[in-house]
Amino acid sequence: MKKKVEKQRILILGGSGFIGNGLYKELLPYFEVHCTYCQQQGAFSENQVFHNFCVEEDSMFLLLNKIQPTIIISAINGDYKNQYEAYQQILNYALINSACSVLYISSSEVFNGKFRHPSYENDVTLSETASGKFKISIEKLLLETIPQQTAVIRLPMVLGINSPQILHLRQCIRHQATFEVFPNLVITTTTISKVCQQIHYIINQSLLGVFHLASNDMVHHEDLFREITSKMGDKMPIFKSVFHSNEFRYSSILPKDNILPKSLQITVSQVIEECSLNEEIMSIK
Known part of the structure; x- marks a missing residue:
């Protein structure tokens, strides 16, 4: 599926992490990119496109209204309760701004309750861990509420x-x-370089749905x-x-x-x- 392409302003939630920072470096030459970081690190605080944001303390609503992104890529970490509230605010923003797409960085953890066979995009998820169960809940929240604006990116190691x-x-x-x-x-x-290239392609092609970016x-x-x-x-x-x-x-x-x-x-x-x-x-x- 494809959706209409408009001028893109990308917000990477968790831009100081391994995945988020790789995406920042990949996308920066081509788009207007903004990122969040939580730790007080000089390298990020001195960068004007990096915004200090901690999910346990700050308002996602205020951040989104300040930046007005057309694409939100979430690789954020933190307390599950606060994260869930943040995703509800992302959802509300996307419902109001129908041109906004949400790319959720999930993982193979959503299948760690199933270990007899490999898993594919449309397989039923099942997890035994708190992290996997949380990721499943966010996937369902986005895919069931804004399916025409959502891409779920499941990653392996x-x-x-x-x-x-x-x-x-x-x-x-x-x-x-x-x-x-x-x-x-x-x-x-997979590798971080390949994941970043793949997500760049998904953005360029305005692709939606569930993607397994694995070998x-x-x-x-x-x-x-x-x-x-x-x-x-x-x-x-x-x-x-x-x-x-x-x-x-x-x-x-x-x-x-x-x-x-x-x-x-x-x-x-x-x-x-x-x-x-x-x-x-x-x-x-």
């Missing part, structure tokens, strides 16, 4: 040379420390990090195998109904290649 997991892996390699892997866990994955194939969690490590060099961390079950468990989301163009798709091998590059090489590319 998002890696990259500066992702928290890869930085932690490098530290464990450097100090010969323990790095936990899950041999029986089958996952999909086209699956991999065991342990195999993924062992392969990344082997490509980084000869040194290894101390891999600690963690078993939650004797059977394979799937934490995999796969694209099926809303598939993006081939150039925007990614495989596990491509994720491994990108994550094993050093920062100097990536900065040249």
